[in-house]
Amino acid sequence: MTSVAPDYVHRDKICAPGEPISAGGARLKWYAIAYPEITIDPRVVSIARSFTTTLDVPGDLGFAILHRCGGPGFHFLLVCTWRNENELWESVYAKHDDTDPAFALFPLPGTHRGTFCVWELGVVQHEQQAWRRFLLSARDHAASQDYLHDVHTGCV
Numbered sequence: 651m652t653s654v655a656p657d658y659v660h661r662d663k664i665c666a667p668g669e670p671i672s673a674g675g676a677r678l679k680w681y682a683i684a685y686p687e688i689t690i691d692p693r694v695v696s697i698a699r700s701f702t703t704t705l706d707v708p709g710d711l712g713f714a715i716l717h718r719c720g721g722p723g724f725h726f727l728l729v730c731t732w733r734n735e736n737e738l739w740e741s742v743y744a745k746h747d748d749t750d751p752a753f754a755l756f757p758l759p760g761t762h763r764g765t766f767c768v769w770e771l772g773v774v775q776h777e778q779q780a781w782r783r784f785l786l787s788a789r790d791h792a793a794s795q796d797y798l799h800d801v802h803t804g805c806v
């Protein structure tokens with residue numbers, strides 16, 4: 651009746667915000683998602699943050715999610731910006747394992763494909779509400795700073 655494997659056991663992951671980062675002209679919040687006992691290696695965080703700063707990301711404000719998922723050492727890097735007032739745009743990058751030296755664009759073939767997983771959606775839900783609050787604000791420099799400091803932390 652569903653595509654959920656009968657032996658799948660779901661567990662919470664932890665979302666930890668980091669310092670905001672610039673990518674092109676965009677200012678992004680930073681999030682890391684992983685199981686509590688399997689943290690993201692600081693070297694991978696450094697590689698991801700350095701890579702993000704090289705991107706020419708359209709948009710003014712947004713967020714990035716570094717998610718340790720899949721097999722050993724697999725990480726997604728999701729770079730999202732708010733555009734056209736109320737749209738969330740996304741670029742997806744991946745680092746496949748510890749031997750992979752860098753992040754690269756993740757190919758998404760087909761017309762019907764995955765977007766955010768259940769853990770990433772915890773961040774997206776918070777960000778949707780934070781962006782709504784920004785849109786209802788004066789949308790000045792102070793409101794931009796409020797947006798950048800309005801982060802989710804904890805279980806997702």
